[in-house]
Amino acid sequence: MSSQETPRRPTIADVAREAGVATSTASVVFSGKANVAAATRERVLAAAADLGYAGPDPRAASLRRGRSGIVAVVLEGHLRAAFLDPVTTAMMDGLTDGLADLSAGILLMRDEPGEEGAAITHAPVDAFVLIGCSGRTKASLEVVVGRGLPVVVIEGDAGGEIPRITLDNVAASADVARHVHDLGHRDVALVTLPLDSERERAAVTPERIANATVDVTVHRLEGMRQVFPDAPAISASGSLIDEGVLVGRMLLTDPATRPTAVLAQSDLLAVGVIRAAEELGLRVPEDLSVAGFDGIEVDGLGGLTLTTSVQPAVEKGRAAGEQVARMLGGEPGMTQHLTCVFRAGTTTGPVPR
């Protein structure tokens, strides 16, 4: 209380003056980039404590260094929806790992349409990780590339030289389908993820596929159709158990058109379908076989193990983080292809007669 209320926060120059050293010396004390005599260091630290100086202003440091230490993760849709999906959370986990000590943290943002004040254009970040790649995300991509910042796209065709992290969705889906085919099923229905930002829950037509913007959906569908070219498909409006229930009812209610197996493009959807089946009194796998995709831990299957393809979700995030780190280090980013592993569970079985 010896002095008047200070009009503004102290700067490193104030600290230096107080300590009787040059500002550069004080700066070095905080950054640790060079050796400083212990006594000098003490004096600077004492002066800082005295003035209530909490360290260099990160904003100024960012400008000077040209780095903010923040990596942006752009998600499609509401944050909550994104985090409802276990695959996404696992990926985020891997991402933080891959970014390790490089980054101060992860800036979560939604990819809004071409808004004027869009966060994507104004956030002080060093790099971007885009997840998924629908039409809307593609617009975001342009902005980001325009800013000249490193970008990595997870599961989406970014076009050009943009490094991507991809999955063998076509082959892995075909694997699952083949397993079901081998069990004798011929009357199979498909449940897909959303085809585009409309996220309409509806029968999948050739026209809709042609206009689809979500690559994951298209690729997994392609894999399934390699084995079951004519299987009818319904697109869900998201990867949620509840959605699976709704679509499941659409597929299973009418005994006349009921398939003997359902292939879902995500485990959550598969669980929903199973739940719908149970509601209708169908037993899984005796009356109906159901397979999913993702290989997440799912609750509420009561002893059943889902037949699915296990994707390396954490690895996906980590790979993205590593590429970002590389690019920030000046090296070129590389596209990485990851593969899924088929897992036979107890939700698929022989065709009922």
Added chain:
Amino acid sequence: MSSQETPRRPTIADVAREAGVATSTASVVFSGKANVAAATRERVLAAAADLGYAGPDPRAASLRRGRSGIVAVVLEGHLRAAFLDPVTTAMMDGLTDGLADLSAGILLMRDEPGEEGAAITHAPVDAFVLIGCSGRTKASLEVVVGRGLPVVVIEGDAGGEIPRITLDNVAASADVARHVHDLGHRDVALVTLPLDSERERAAVTPERIANATVDVTVHRLEGMRQVFPDAPAISASGSLIDEGVLVGRMLLTDPATRPTAVLAQSDLLAVGVIRAAEELGLRVPEDLSVAGFDGIEVDGLGGLTLTTSVQPAVEKGRAAGEQVARMLGGEPGMTQHLTCVFRAGTTTGPVPR
């Protein structure tokens, strides 16, 4: 390709020169903070497009404005664990809403111990939202306060003048307990959230309570003990279904010590306890009553509705966001107390004879 490869990105000064205007004019064109003649604006925009100028550098703008537009959210523990909890995700959702147009996004970070290079000290953010407030988080709090940035603490005693968002955990827990008491139960066991960063799964002793650092846990326990002063309690190591199963087994396996009702401090724990009960052949609520806390949507209860206290999770986040917005606007932040609503479900019933 008319020019050589540019050595550095163009700046607003380059654009201004190219357009034949002053840098300040060009700046205004991009910020929109003042009127500019349409013709001039066009010229500037054209020059920008020409040079491949993607807009003002956010880092420089941050320094100049003294704002980065980023709000940090500090979570305890691994991000994945945090997002596994539906209450947290709901809260984050509300938070983004409350921050609305004010913020470019949410910077996720963990509260690491007093590391030198801690993100908390170096991230260019405008404000902090701390979630929970264990011992570790309290350390973070000091750093943040030292930086002189606005802080809001959700569910935790920050001490001092720090604005908080709180829940009536004591009263709400007592409500749940009273409901169970009214049903006739006297032999009740409690399952608590973690007491501290150790997150030990173990019987709760007076000593452990005295040393507890997680206020939520202590408060909810206090409410429960108001009704059942002598009820034994076990602390879980987290709010997870699996944890509930483990603790449930500890409580229910031995018929001699088996309670007639279990009060859990979270819905996920309650679901786990129910699952453990089912494993042991106990019917809920005929043989065992189970109540939770939170009021989240939970899957896998097979037709049962959990008796619980519904907390305003989204509202909590929104309130925090609003307070941050207020404080950034120069007004003082206010502490807000939110209340839960009891919801009787079908997982509690009369005492079995």
Added chain:
DNA sequence: TTGTAGGCGTTATCAG
């Protein structure tokens, strides 16, 4: 080991 000087790219202010 310490000090000096210049600039990172913007934007607020104020005069024209």
Added chain:
DNA sequence: CTGATAACGCCTACAA
């Protein structure tokens, strides 16, 4: 409505 100028707070050659 436009233009000149001065910070914002820090970092890092470079020189001493």
